[in-house]
Amino acid sequence: MDTFGTNGICRRDFLGTAVGGSALAAAGCASAGSGGTSAAMKIGVNLEFVRHADKSFEFGAAKAAEQGYKYIEPCFLMGTCLLSAAGYCHVQSFDMDPHYFKDLCDRLKLKISGLSSHSDLLDTRVGVEYARKGIMYARALADRGVFDTPPVVMICENMYPPKWMTPEDAFAIMKMNLRPMLECCADNGVYLGVEPHGPYTANKDRMLRILGLHDSPWLRVNFDTGNSFLAGEDPYAFLEAVKEKVVHVHAKDIGGALISERGKLTGTPVGCACGDGVIDWKKVISILASANFKGVLSVECGTIEQAERSLKHLAPLL
Numbered sequence: 001m002d003t004f005g006t007n008g009i010c011r012r013d014f015l016g017t018a019v020g021g022s023a024l025a026a027a028g029c030a031s032a033g034s035g036g037t038s039a040a041m042k043i044g045v046n047l048e049f050v051r052h053a054d055k056s057f058e059f060g061a062a063k064a065a066e067q068g069y070k071y072i073e074p075c076f077l078m079g080t081c082l083l084s085a086a087g088y089c090h091v092q093s094f095d096m097d098p099h100y101f102k103d104l105c106d107r108l109k110l111k112i113s114g115l116s117s118h119s120d121l122l123d124t125r126v127g128v129e130y131a132r133k134g135i136m137y138a139r140a141l142a143d144r145g146v147f148d149t150p151p152v153v154m155i156c157e158n159m160y161p162p163k164w165m166t167p168e169d170a171f172a173i174m175k176m177n178l179r180p181m182l183e184c185c186a187d188n189g190v191y192l193g194v195e196p197h198g199p200y201t202a203n204k205d206r207m208l209r210i211l212g213l214h215d216s217p218w219l220r221v222n223f224d225t226g227n228s229f230l231a232g233e234d235p236y237a238f239l240e241a242v243k244e245k246v247v248h249v250h251a252k253d254i255g256g257a258l259i260s261e262r263g264k265l266t267g268t269p270v271g272c273a274c275g276d277g278v279i280d281w282k283k284v285i286s287i288l289a290s291a292n293f294k295g296v297l298s299v300e301c302g303t304i305e306q307a308e309r310s311l312k313h314l315a316p317l318l
Contacts, residue, residue: 041288043251045067045072045073046073047072048075048301049302052302055087056087057084060072061104063304067307069307070109071296072112073116073298074116076091076092076093076134077091079095080095098144098146102141113147113149113295113298114193114296117131118154121158124173124176127177131177131181132180135153135181135184135185136184136188138188138190139151139190149294152193152247153193154193154248156201157198158198159197159266178192178219182214185216192219194211194221195222196224199266202266211245221245222246223249224300225252225253225284226250226254226268226277229254229278230258230263235284243291244291246291248296249295249296251314252270252271253273253310254271269302270301273307276306281313281314281317285317
């Protein structure tokens with residue numbers, strides 16, 4: 001096991017005792033838990049479901065709680081979004097006091113499932129800094145009890161790498177960039193969830209190669225059911241191949257005109273309501289259960305109404 005320089009003591013064990021808090025202690029588990037069945041899986045929602053409604057983060061969180069969700073996945077950026085400050089966008093800033101999220105989650109009886117910051121694995125200048133800020137912010141939230149599952153930050157690569165970049169260039173850059181990210185993960189007890197969302201991560205074999213770039217327990221997968229389908233992969237075979245590394249799931253269904261884009265895209269921000277598209281959710285849940293997954297299925301859909309119907313479809317399956 002890669003101890004990342006803790007005198008032979010795995011940092012996840014050190015943090016579980018030195019820092020305290022159930023979320024950090026739980027971070028040592030495989031696939032976000034061990035034992036049990038699909039009943040231990042949880043359902044959350046990414047705040048993207050209010051983006052096209054031009055609503056604030058506060059509105060989205062309150063609406064998620066009203067619909068019956070117990071977990072939310074906020075989207076973060078570096079700096080400040082003026083639209084968000086004016087109440088027209090849900091995206092939040094790493095400059096926000098972490099206590100804000102604790103107070104809001106306590107009031108609405110919500111937990112955070114992960115941070116959607118989507119740093120760029122192929123960007124050495126901004127991507128590494130963005131990821132490290134997300135990791136340290138996730139640690140700050142975990143210290144305040146906002147997680148009750150292992151804290152995780154989502155990451156992917158640029159969906160449109162520069163034309164000069166060969167695959168070998170890309171893997172070399174990703175290996176270099178992952179090193180400081182994973183050292184930061186080890187220091188803070190936070191997982192890095194690599195998401196299928198680009199030409200490398202949305203390909204099963206290439207994703208497996210990425211996961212092998214470093215021998216680190218913090219390098220995991222945020223599996224996206226819809227993106228893997230859009231990329232032309234068999235989403236169930238893909239999930240089966242990485243299931244032991246899955247720490248978080250984007251529950252995204254694909255329907256309507258977007259189906260015709262299969263093989264042309266490697267991802268999309270949101271899908272349709274879960275149950276309205278092509279994804280076999282019973283099969284997805286069965287594969288995850290076989291790996292003792294106890295994490296969160298975070299719904300990624302485009303409207304408030306779709307979020308409500310997604311929860312109604314998924315909840316009985318668990």
